[in-house]
Ligand SMILES: [Zn+2]
C-alpha cells in the first residue's frame with residue numbers, strides 16, 4: 064500500500080497538518096507515503112515561495128521522517144504545476160531542493176487556472192480537450208524535470224456532467240505523443256484516485272489511456288489519493304492496485320532521491 068500524492072497545510076488548498084497525514088497512513092498500514100504539496104506558479108515572473116514554503120516543508124518533513132522512521136517510509140515530494148511558459152522557473156525550483164519525488168501536473172492553461180480561468184464556460188468540450196492535451200504535450204516537452212505526470216485526464220473532473228467527456232479516441236494522437244515522450248525520457252504516470260471523490264466513475268487515467276500506455280511499453284506507474292484531508296489518505300488504494308494489475312503491469316513504483324524502484328506485486 065502506497066500513497067504518493069497528497070497534500071498538507073503547506074499547500075494553499077489544504078489545512079491538514081503533515082503529521083495527520085502520516086498518522087492516518089500508518090493506521091492504514093501504508094508502507095510508503097510521499098506528501099506532495101503544490102508548487103504552482105501561473106506566470107514565469109511569479110515567485111515559488113508565494114505558493115510553497117519549501118524550506119519550511121523540509122524542516123517539518125525531516126522532523127517527522129525521523130520521528131516515524133520505524134513506522135513508514137516517508138518520501139519528500141512536490142506537485143509542480145507545469146506549463147510551457149514557466150518551464151525554466153519550475154525546473155530551477157526542482158533543482159534547488161532535495162526531493163525524492165516530483166509530480167508534474169497541468170492545472171493551468173495559458174497562465175490561468177483551468178477551472179477558475181473560465182475555460183469550461185468559454186469552450187465546447189471538444190475544443191477544450193484538444194487545447195488541454197496540446198498544451199500538456201508542450202509542457203512535458205518543455206519541463207522534463209519531474210518523475211510522473213499527475214492525473215492526466217484531470218480535465219474530466221470539472222465538466223458538469225462526465226457524459227460530456229469526449230471519447231479519448233478523439234485526442235488519441237496527441238495523448239500517444241505525450242505518453243511516448245514520458246516513456247522515452249524515463250518518466251511515468253500516476254493512478255490518481257481523486258477523480259472518484261469528484262464524482263467520476265473511474266480512476267485517473269481512464270482505462271483507454273492506461274491501455275495505450277501499456278501498449279507503448281510504459282512501465283513506471285505510481286499511485287496517489289490526491290488527499291487534501293487526512294482521512295482520504297490511501298483512498299481506494301486497493302482498487303488502484305487491482306486496476307493496474309488488470310492491465311498486466313507487474314508492479315508499481317516508488318521514488319527515492321528521484322530514482323524509481325519497482326515494488327513487484
Ligand atoms: Zn493536481
Ligand SMILES: [Zn+2]
Pocket residue numbers: 068069070142289
Ligand atoms: Zn494534488
